[in-house]
Amino acid sequence: MNVQLENQTCKKTAILESTLILIKEHGFHGTPMSQIAKNAGVAAGTIYHYFDSKDELIKELYVYVKDRLAAATLKDDNEKQPYRDRFIDFWVNQCSFFIKHEAFLYFLEQYINSPYAKHFAMSESKLFNSKVKPFIQYGIDNGMIRKMDYELLGPIVHGSIVAAAKFHLSGRHDFTIDRLHGMAEVIWDGIKEQGELRG
Amino acid sequence: MNVQLENQTCKKTAILESTLILIKEHGFHGTPMSQIAKNAGVAAGTIYHYFDSKDELIKELYVYVKDRLAAATLKDDNEKQPYRDRFIDFWVNQCSFFIKHEAFLYFLEQYINSPYAKHFAMSESKLFNSKVKPFIQYGIDNGMIRKMDYELLGPIVHGSIVAAAKFHLSGRHDFTIDRLHGMAEVIWDGIKEQGELRG
DNA sequence: ATTCTCTAATTGAACGTTCATTCGGTGCGA
DNA sequence: TCGCACCGAATGAACGTTCAATTAGAGAAT
Helix, strand or coil, rough: CCCHHHHHHHHHHHHHHHHHHHHHHHCCCCHHHHHHHHHHHHHHHHHHHHCCHHHHHHHHHHHHHHHHHHHHHCCCEEEECCCHHHHHHHHHHHHHHHCHHHHHHHHHHHHHCCCHHCCCCCCCCHHHHHHHHHHHHHHCCCEECCCCHHHHHHHHHHHHHHHHHHHHHHHCCCCCCHHHHHHHHHHHHHECCCCCCCC | CCCHHHHHHHHHHHHHHHHHHHHHCCCCCCHHHHHHHHHHHHCCCHHHHHHHHHHHHHHHHHHHHHHHHHHHHCCCCCCCCCCHHHHHEEEEEEEHHHHHHHHHHHHHHHHHHHHHHHHHHCCHHHHHHHHHHHHHHHHHHHCCEEECCCHHHHHHHHHHHHHCCCCCCCCCCCCCCCHHHHHHHHHHHHHHHCCCCCC
């Protein structure tokens, strides 16, 4: 029974990961269910044992991706550190995650801008909504970040992370944690509450 | 003869605009050629008189969209103005264009993150590449903007414009030019060469 | 003016392919 | 023997594309 559960999880995850990679490479309409099955090492019919339809599969994949992203973002977060340092870690963690897991980045960007995102707006990662979003909101509410709506600031920060990750992935530069820290500091300088000396 | 040419342009444009709106609403694979034809008021076969294939149509649509975006961005640009003011206008123009033409925004975002963008990387708007890109590059080279690669700064600026446009389109706030100017100034403060007093 | 001719634009039914989904069946653990 | 995970060929709908036929319009000839 336990083994079965593990196998179940294993096959389900295999299907999700297979879909992720194929969508990154060929887009939503370029990845047939038959190929998803083949790459996952299962039969076409098996997918329908775990997911109601292709749309449902993609919807679940989105939540899976956001969950993993949120977990990576919050890695080693320490509430006792200064907010600035936590923000920098947050930014670097997320960017590193995208650089390490290219398929997650490209799937997410495609999903966010597709009509799926509008139709399935109710499906979200609980971890992301309960931890990552509130962290930014906290910075806005408590005067560490410029007064802006989260719906405006969130995408701007996200955009900077994605831009940096894509830049590194394009191969123009070696990826180093130091370089990422530098980038994160530039973004922090841009969004932090202004009104002090700069040097 | 002249009338024929105009008609030709007219139908071709109708097909492009029809595709634009349908892709915004249903995504690439959600818009069949048959529906594109119907919405454009032409027969299915007519599309193949102007475009070799669906892929070719989407490729041409991308260049069309980038051309119109570049034209809107550069509207009323005056090289004698200070660089900062030109940048603000550039930002506000582009953001206004996206707010006014929602379909252009959503098509572009979908295209940029799709596998099309990688396969058709050679197809670009001449106007955009010869005017908009160099304008940013000029700011970097001449010390008005932080020293960064264009490939990094470009997407960050683009991301901020898209975030602001989507925010306005979400209906949370009325769209006013003043509000947009405020946003543009925040972005400018973030990317301009630092080293002065702030108040 | 009218007719003829040639070419380019346009049509939409038909074609062949591809794809998501179904379903009858297999094997295995309990 | 029951139920569950799994298989993969079969199915039918949907899609991109083709093509033979039709129309429209511009100029030449009468």
